[in-house]
Amino acid sequence: MTNMNLYSRGDKFFVIINMVLLALFTISALYPFIYIASLSMSTGFEARAGNVILTPVGFTLEAYKRVLSEPLFWSSYKNTFIYTIGGTLMSLAFIIPGAYALSRPQLYGRRFWNLMVAFTMWFNAGLIPFFLNMRDLGLLDSYFGIIIGFAVNGFNIILLRNFFEGIPQSFEEAARMDGANEFQVLWKVYVPLSKPAIATVALFCIVSRWNGFFWAMVLLQDEEKIPLQVYLRHVIVELSDDEEFANTLMTAAYSFETVSAAIIVCSIIPILLIYPFLQKYFNKGILLGGVKE
Template identity: 40%
Template sequence: MIGDKQIGTRIFNIINATLLTILALIMILPFIHVVGSSFATGAEIAEKRFLLFPTKFTLSAYKYIFSTDTVVKSVMVSIFVTVAGTLWSMLLSTLTAYGLSRKDLVGRRYIMFFIIFTMLFNGGIIPTFIVVQQTGLLDSLASLIIPVSINVFNMIILKTFFQNLPYGLEESAKIDGANDFGILFRIIIPCSLPAIATISLFYAVTYWNTYMHAILYLSDAAKWPVQVLLRQIVVLATGMNYDSAEYTDVPPPSQSVKMAVIVVATVPVLLVYPFLQKHFAKGALLGSIKE
């Protein structure tokens, strides 16, 4: 019987590893195709429908994108919005989640009801635009942060995590004379780093991918985040006239420029993820069964 179980376990492990490998390849091959196409020549892109590793590398697409300092400034804008927005959103979400996780909070159920209500119903684009306009946030980077300060779903995840922490930690801190802010910042947050890291990554990705709000609220091109600027680059690259005499060199193919744009917009987030991987793996198990 023991031998049969071992054989069954090995067969399961082989099948499981095979399926996971296939799924991993399905997910990673499109990204390799994007990166490879961004370094490929126009002739090779036209010849091969699915390109992974170009035979001749060229940086023409990236030179076209970074031909001016506009992209660099736009990337800096996105970095500022991402960092400032994530810190601001995490501060508000953490304070709100901690307050709502306390069972002795007066009116806790009613407050929670009105917060969840915003997940189901909202004013829409036009009323939100009017609010942003009337508060003087138009054409400012704050318009990309303040209107989306708190994501209700993320806040509820933090609230649930805080509720699952042992209440004895708070009681011990109160006996030692700690107030609510001391308990939150010295005990609750250090014990909740997996949840904090996970929600922070969610917020950071959302702010980095800001597009629609920038289109609606920003008229100054110098304040555009990278997503908006790169969209403009893709449009210009698609409409490039290859027969025009204004080009001294052969311009990069539009498909190569599009792929390079995707790489530029994706790589910064990929560089941040390894630093949060340890906490993110734990945070992904929020709500799972604990021993």
């Protein structure tokens, strides 16, 4: 298979065409990011005139200065970190022990508990009852509400439970002999053996927390509590309709477009930093997640 000499001329042609098409697709995936990055470093005038194609035109960092001088940008960035870190830790605190208990054969009513978890993946009450429930619980406009309200996810529990089930019983026997209780067995045997699966679940949580905007937009009214994505939406989606505002933001140095682009760049950077881990573990996760009840 790997020996190029075995290929006929037709094959070589095929392989080259294939590479060219793939390269085109890859470029189309990458180009929008390059375009946005270049836009963010161009002058407002050039951006407005539609002169930015590939590289920055009239290089300037004024748009970044404008973005970074905005207090709301910083507070929403800080909030996103709170929601992401707090939410992920909260999720793991629920999911790890829960998945472990569900993986134990001696658990009474195991089928029922598992079904109770799985059912939430097939049926959910929908936006309105969930929203009213959060309101009735007094969790509107609260950091805690956002962190606790999305802590558990059936898919993640089942993914981790399946992984725990795949660990041979023999691993825990030594610990059992030493009289370890369930908590000790989980913490000292199962958690260390499941690091890749736990990392996968943690990364699922981190990405969905970092990127989540819909419920934060619905549940948080207080500007000081909104995360970055809600702030982003406010600036780049809502204000883009407002031509008048867009014009007031326009100076020679930056324009609405370059400021939007600069905010986009600032919010993508953390995802890019953890991207090597994401790629590694998501690859595994998507395959581990061939979920079985």
